[in-house]
Amino acid sequence: MVIKRIFEVVTNSLLSVHYQGKKLHEFARLFKEWQDVAYLEEFFETHRSDLQSGFYGDMSVEDAVFATLDEAEEFEEYMVDVATEGKKDPDYTLYDKVFHPLHTYDTSTKLLESKAYSGARNSWLRIYAIRIANNLYVVTGGAIKLTKAMQDRPHTEIELKKLKIVSQYLKELGVESADDYGFIDIQNDEG
Amino acid sequence: MKDRQEVLDKLKGVISTTPDPWYKQAKKRAAEKPWKRRSQAVALTVLRTLRAQKMSQKELAEQLGVSPQQVNKWVKGHENFTFETIAKLEAALGIELMEIKPPAKKTAPLEEIFKIDTNTLFKKSPGTALPKSAKTTSTEAKVIAMDSSGYMARNEDEKYG
Numbered sequence: 001m002v003i004k005r006i007f008e009v010v011t012n013s014l015l016s017v018h019y020q021g022k023k024l025h026e027f028a029r030l031f032k033e034w035q036d037v038a039y040l041e042e043f044f045e046t047h048r049s050d051l052q053s054g055f056y057g058d059m060s061v062e063d064a065v066f067a068t069l070d071e072a073e074e075f076e077e078y079m080v081d082v083a084t085e086g087k088k089d090p091d092y093t094l095y096d097k098v099f100h101p102l103h104t105y106d107t108s109t110k111l112l113e114s115k116a117y118s119g120a121r122n123s124w125l126r127i128y129a130i131r132i133a134n135n136l137y138v139v140t141g142g143a144i145k146l147t148k149a150m151q152d153r154p155h156t157e158i159e160l161k162k163l164k165i166v167s168q169y170l171k172e173l174g175v176e177s178a179d180d181y182g183f184i185d186i187q188n189d190e191g
Numbered sequence: 192m193k194d195r196q197e198v199l200d201k202l203k204g205v206i207s208t209t210p211d212p213w214y215k216q217a218k219k220r221a222a223e224k225p226w227k228r229r230s231q232a233v234a235l236t237v238l239r240t241l242r243a244q245k246m247s248q249k250e251l252a253e254q255l256g257v258s259p260q261q262v263n264k265w266v267k268g269h270e271n272f273t274f275e276t277i278a279k280l281e282a283a284l285g286i287e288l289m290e291i292k293p294p295a296k297k298t299a300p301l302e303e304i305f306k307i308d309t310n311t312l313f314k315k316s317p318g319t320a321l322p323k324s325a326k327t328t329s330t331e332a333k334v335i336a337m338d339s340s341g342y343m344a345r346n347e348d349e350k351y352g
Contacts, residue, residue: 007211012199015206016213028213035220037234037268045242065235069268073224080217133195174201 001162003169006138009079010086014129016139017166030127030142031079034072040065043144050146050153056124068144071125128159130167132175140166223269231268233277233288238266240284254283 002020009016009027016027024032033039044051044061052058059067127142141162143155150156199206220227241251248266252259264270265280281288 003205005207006202006205007207007213009211009213012195015202016211018207024212028211028216031213031217031220035268037231038238038263038266041235041238041242041266062235062239066231069228069231073220076217077221080214080221083211083214133198136195136198170202173205175198 001165003166009139010083012091013086013135014083014137014139017141017162019162025139026141027127027139031072031076034068034125034144035076037065037069040068047144047146047153053146055146055148056122068125071123075125126156126159128163130163130170132170138166138170223271226271227268230270230272233272233280234266234268234270236286236288237280237284240286244284246284251283255279 004018004020004022005025007016007018007025007027008014009025014027016025018025022029041061044064048061051061051064124144124146125142126145127139129137129139131137141159143159145156147153147156150160237251240246241248248262249259252262255262265272265276270276277288
């Protein structure tokens with residue numbers, strides 16, 4: 001997986017990686033997929049056993065599709081507000097507003113986890129990012145996470161690989177010192 | 192942790208100068224919000240029906256005489272469907288995708304509709320009983336229903352009248 005370029009989603013605050021061969025950068029790709037009914041129906045049908053395993057209760061494919069559409073829509077609206085604010089004020093930052101790392105799983109790589117959700121129930125939407133400075137994040141990817149650990153399923157495991165690839169890429173650009181990296185996923189708790 | 196501006200300067204060469212496409216797409220999606228959920232519901236019903244009937248999108252496209260790309264676009268849930276397309280999909284899949292509810296009927300008492308004042312209608316002499324036929328029972332008061340446009344519901348009238 002090769003990095004083509006980086007987009008600035010929120011001025012001076014949120015960057016997003018565009019991989020070679022992909023139509024969109026990751027942040028844009030995620031919100032497009034999370035609001036694509038055909039994509040979601042196929043995804044939840046493929047992962048029906050995870051959906052109904054009890055981790056998120058026992059949900060039908062139809063309910064899962066609509067829950068995702070609702071959350072993605074609400075989250076995106078909030079992010080548009082943040083990005084709009086960022087365009088007006090370059091010092092406007094995300095950290096205190098949107099991104100909340102919750103748990104440290106691996107202190108050596110500062111692997112943190114939080115949830116990306118905009119509703120009352122636990123969300124399965126995840127956006128993964130690397131924190132490269134105070135209030136500066138690079139989105140490396142994201143997923144619908146139906147299992148506890150990222151390693152549990154190929155589509156979430158690959159997101160770990162993407163985090164490492166981007167981390168290495170940034171290091172080569174001089175954004176260095178491994179200790180400075182924090183792998184996080186994000187939460188919108190404004191809903 | 193490095194200073195934010197210092198890090199941004201290092202990334203200057205790889206940060207795209209073209210505008211972020213997401214912002215424009217997100218604004219468009221927000222503008223489509225008033226009708227989008229209906230389109231998404233249609234898309235999901237079509238997809239679940241295709242799956243249940245073991246029918247491919249390509250087969251549906253052939254049946255409707257449209258391209259597979261067109262069907263693929265419909266089932267994403269971003270299409271502002273026309274009634275014609277909905278009707279074609281319903282016929283092809285043998286399902287109902289949309290139900291239009293008739294306007295709600297407003298029921299008003301007979302006296303309110305016609306402003307009947309039985310005392311003036313039948314000028315009765317003091318102490319004279321009102322003719323039996325002029326009495327309005329509560330059942331009769333309900334028989335004529337009118338909808339919001341003033342249409343008198345004939346079937347209700349016939350049913351009770």
